[in-house]
Amino acid sequence: MKILILLVFFGLFGFSAMPAEAFQLITQSEAGLPAAPAAQIGFRGLTRGPTIDQVSPPADAAAPAGPVKLDVSFEAHNGATVDPATVKVTYLKQPAIDLTQRLKPYITPKGIEAANVDIPAGVHMLRIDVTDSQGRTTTSIMKIAVAGP
Numbered sequence: 001m002k003i004l005i006l007l008v009f010f011g012l013f014g015f016s017a018m019p020a021e022a023f024q025l026i027t028q029s030e031a032g033l034p035a036a037p038a039a040q041i042g043f044r045g046l047t048r049g050p051t052i053d054q055v056s057p058p059a060d061a062a063a064p065a066g067p068v069k070l071d072v073s074f075e076a077h078n079g080a081t082v083d084p085a086t087v088k089v090t091y092l093k094q095p096a097i098d099l100t101q102r103l104k105p106y107i108t109p110k111g112i113e114a115a116n117v118d119i120p121a122g123v124h125m126l127r128i129d130v131t132d133s134q135g136r137t138t139t140s141i142m143k144i145a146v147a148g149p
Contacts, residue, residue: 021116022067022116022117022118023102023114023116023117023118024102024118025070025099025102025103025114025117025118025119026091026097026099026118026119026120026124027120028120030091030093030097031119031120031122031124033093033094033095033097034093034094035092035093035094035125036092036093036094036096036125037094048077048078048136049077049130049131049132049136049137049138050074050075050076050077050080050082050130050131050132050136050138051073051074051075051077051138052072052073052074052128052130052138052140052142053072053073053075053111054071054072054140054142054143055071055072055073055111056068056069056070056071057069057070057144057145057146059142059143059144059145061145062145062146062147063119063144063145063146063147064146064147065121065146065147065148065149067115067116067117067118068117068119068144068146069113069114069115069116069117070103070106070112070113070114070115070117070144071111071112071113071114072111072112072113072128072142073110073111074087074109074110074111074130076109076132076133077132078134080132080133080134080136081109081132081133082109082110082130082131082132082133083109083131083132083133084107084108084109086129086130086131086132086137087100087107087112087128087129087130088100088128088129089103089112089126089127089128089129090126090127090128090129091124091125091126092125092126092127092141099126112128119144119146120146121146121147121148121149122145122146123143123144123145123146124143124144124145124146125141125142125143125144126141126142126143126144127139127140127141127142128140128141128142
């Protein structure tokens with residue numbers, strides 16, 4: 001009886017001992033598109049907008065094949081806050097691919113944190129645009145390298 005109660009409790013409240021399922025951030029066909037022209041990679045904004053830091057996977061090393069943890073931190077300045085609704089993530093391909101809706105459940109005022117993200121092998125460039133509550137925007141290019149199987 002106690003086991004049944006625990007199973008019902010964990011089932012109702014979404015607790016699970018199983019790891020979360022991986023989700024496909026970039027498909028193989030999207031990865032095969034040509035790289036974006038340099039004009040799409042431009043930056044904007046002269047004021048100090050939010051800081052965007054790539055935590056994981058690190059930009060200077062290839063992540064192992066298989067699901068990766070995507071962790072990007074945001075830090076607003078001068079008493080401002082980051083509104084998650086202003087975050088836009090674009091895969092820099094020709095044509096550009098908006099990944100924002102795929103990542104929306106993982107975007108918070110503090111950043112993007114998603115475990116078990118499937119990304120094909122190769123080097124992928126993501127453009128992240130973040131605007132703070134004072135209207136200042138920062139654009140950052142994130143490089144994700146994933147080793148082949």
